[in-house]
Amino acid sequence: MNVGQSMTSQAEYDLIIIGSGSVGAAAGYYSKKAGMNVLMIDSHFPPHTDGSHHGQTRIIRHAYGEGENYVPLLLKAQSLWSDLHLQSESPIFEKTGVLNAAPEHSEFIQQAIQSAKQYNLNVDITSGKEAKVRWPEINLPDSYITVYEPNAGILYCENAIKSYIKLANELGCAQLFNCEVTAINRKGQGIEVITQDGTYYSKKVAVCAGTWVKKLLPDIPITxxxxxxxxxxxxxxxxxNNKFPAFVIENEQGEGFYGFPAVNDELKLGKHLDWQPIEKKEERLPFGRHPTDGRALLDFLKHYLPGVGGCLYGASCTYDMTADEDFIIDTIDENIYVVSGLSGHGYKFASVLGEIISDFAKGDDCEFDLSPFKLNRFNQSKSS
Known part of the structure; x- marks a missing residue:
């Protein structure tokens, strides 16, 4: 990784966090709670709409179709979200239940079943035919396999970020928002962080800036x-009120869709991978500015949710995608930690990722096996 060099100087902070959205806000709180001198920086004022953490809600599920490596992180994340819910003035987590459904041959649904079995999770595994009896609003093929998680639910994403920032501030955490970071340089035993506001020094730095990470660390392999x-x-x-769950449904073509219980007669719905790469800032268009924005969900609604009506409004966000859709959680050197490549399924982990960054700043060993998320896996894939 190309990190600039500079002359030596005394570090003033124990940790500087670059990017204070979902992961960064959590890291600021847990690090300050641990007694460290912390500076949180963000180029906007989080929560904001220029990243991937807005849109009111996110699903948190435990029987994870993306891989059993994630389950220990998820269970700790759930515990931390529940703790934050008790501390917050606004709701953070709501146990709505989550329905996962896919064709029997789907790797996603088989991995969810495997995760549930390995970690003895509370799930109901049934057929699409049986699920339709319970939720007749969802038109699943009879042959589908469903995994229902009654203890899973939804996170109120913007409320959580506001709560983490407020709690960190009350503990005395320094916060520098609406201020862009322009460079990170090694400086003696620490790091120099150059911003529009001035230059700051720290023993360690955590970079969790979403899709903006490549401006500072251009070698990070995300799109x-x-x-x-x-x-x-x-x-x-x-x-x-009708016990309609949050859901993740994969169609016969392997395309993933997700949705939430309706609030005030409005049901939020999205498609996981129907996307356009961003090469320039002006390509971060608001909803409705791209010709496909309103079309991707129509066929899904027709076949799976025929009782849902037309689009009322929408929003756009950004994913920092890796080639394998798995996270990047790694050190660049002993002073710089990067959390990136969350690939559209990372918000639910933000609480535990923030705590992991706190452990890095303290110099403590991480309790989780993070080897599947190391940067060197990309070098191995090139050479194999």
């Missing part, structure tokens, strides 16, 4: 992409 999601008209049948 910035644009994604959209939308709210559709839906009546009370699709609400939590």
């Amino acid at each position: 910035p992409i644009r994604r959209v999601f939308a709210w559709h008209q839906a009546d009370g049948r699709f609400s939590q």
Whole structure:
């Protein structure tokens, strides 16, 4: 990684966090709570709409179709979210239940079943035919396999970020928002962080800047992409009052869709990988500015949620994608830690990733096996 060199100087902070959205906000709170001298920086004022942490809600599920390596992180993340919920003035987590559904041959659904078995998770595994009896609003093929998680649910993403920032501030954490970082340089035994506001020094730095990470660390192997999601008209049948769950459904073509119980007759829905790479800042377009924005969900609604109506409004966000869709959680050297490549499924882990950054800053060993998320896997894949 190309990190600039500079002359030696005394570090003033124990940790500087670059990017204070989901992961960065959590890292600021847990690091300050651990007694460290911490500076949080963000080029905007989080939560904001120029990243991947907005849109009111995110799903948190435990029987993870993306791989069993994630489950220990998820279970700790859930515990931390529950703790934050108790401390927050606004709701953070709501146990709505989550329905995972896919064709029997789907790697996603088989991995979810394997994760549930390995970690003895509380799930109901049934057929699409049986699931339709319980949720007749969802038109699943009879042959589908479903994994229902009654203890999973939704996170109120912007509330969580606001709460972490507020709690960190109350503990005395320094916060520098609406201020862009322009460079990171090694400086003696620490790091020099250059911003529009001035230069700051720290023993260690955590970079969790989403798709903006490549401006500071251009060798990080992620691709910035644009994604959209939308709210559709839906009546009370699709609400939590009717026990309608959050869901992740994979169609016969292997395309993944996700949705939430309707609130005020509005059901939020998105498609996981229907995206456009971002090469220039002006390509971070708002919803409706790209010709495909309103089309990706129509076929899914027709076949799986025929009772849901038209699009009311939408939003766009960004993913920092890796080639294998797995996270990057690694050190660049002993002073710089990077959390990136969350690939559109990382928000639910933000709490535990923040705590992991705190452990790095303290010099403590991490309790989790993070070897699947190391940067060297990309070098290995090139040579194999």
